[in-house]
Structures are given as C-alpha cells and as structure tokens.
Amino acid sequence: MAIFAGGQVLLGKDPGYFVINWLPVYNFTVGVITVFTTAALIWTRSRQALPVALGTFGAHALVMFILQSAYHDVVAMESVVAMSIRLIIWMIILGLLFFTRYRVHAHTV
Numbered sequence: 871m872a873i874f875a876g877g878q879v880l881l882g883k884d885p886g887y888f889v890i891n892w893l894p895v896y897n898f899t900v901g902v903i904t905v906f907t908t909a910a911l912i913w914t915r916s917r918q919a920l921p922v923a924l925g926t927f928g929a930h931a932l933v934m935f936i937l938q939s940a941y942h943d944v945v946a947m948e949s950v951v952a953m954s955i956r957l958i959i960w961m962i963i964l965g966l967l968f969f970t971r972y973r974v975h976a977h978t979v
Contacts, residue, residue, distance in 0.1 A: 896933060
C-alpha cells in the first residue's frame, strides 16, 4: 500500500490533501525495503528477521513521532491513519515473531 500510494504521489498524482514533501519518499523507500528485505527475512525464518522487523517498526514509530510533534498542524489525517495502521500491523508481526521465537526456544530446552 505504501509503495503504491507513495509512488503515485512521487509520479505527480495529487491525492487531494496536503502532502509533506519528504513523506511519500519515506513511504515508498521503506515500503520497497520492507518488501524486499524485511518480508524476505521473515518468510525465510532468518535469525535477522526479528531485529530487522524491530528496525522497521522503530522507523515508523519515529516518523509518527515527528509527524505528531513537528508537523501536527499540517499533516493530513490520511497520513496519520496510514502510519497508525502500519504501526498496528508491525506490532502484530512483532508479537508473532516473539511468540514464534519463544515457542521454538521452549521446545528446545
């Protein structure tokens, strides 16, 4: 979703609301990195999946903090909702990764 929405804005399509100029670049870039790196590591059950997923969540959390603090008066509600959805989804993914790691360790002890 972030790749598509960010890509459309980067190609010049007007979304119908004010866009902070760096946010579509962030959305597109992190979306591509997430698809080709984070998702691949999770899919292959790599040991690096959890740290990289934590980094992805951390990046989104940092951007949400910036949006809510420095851009609170100008950020579009659509951007805040999209970032909130990303944070919730990544919390679920992290929960599943932690659960899977705990379950695997519990069975090997």
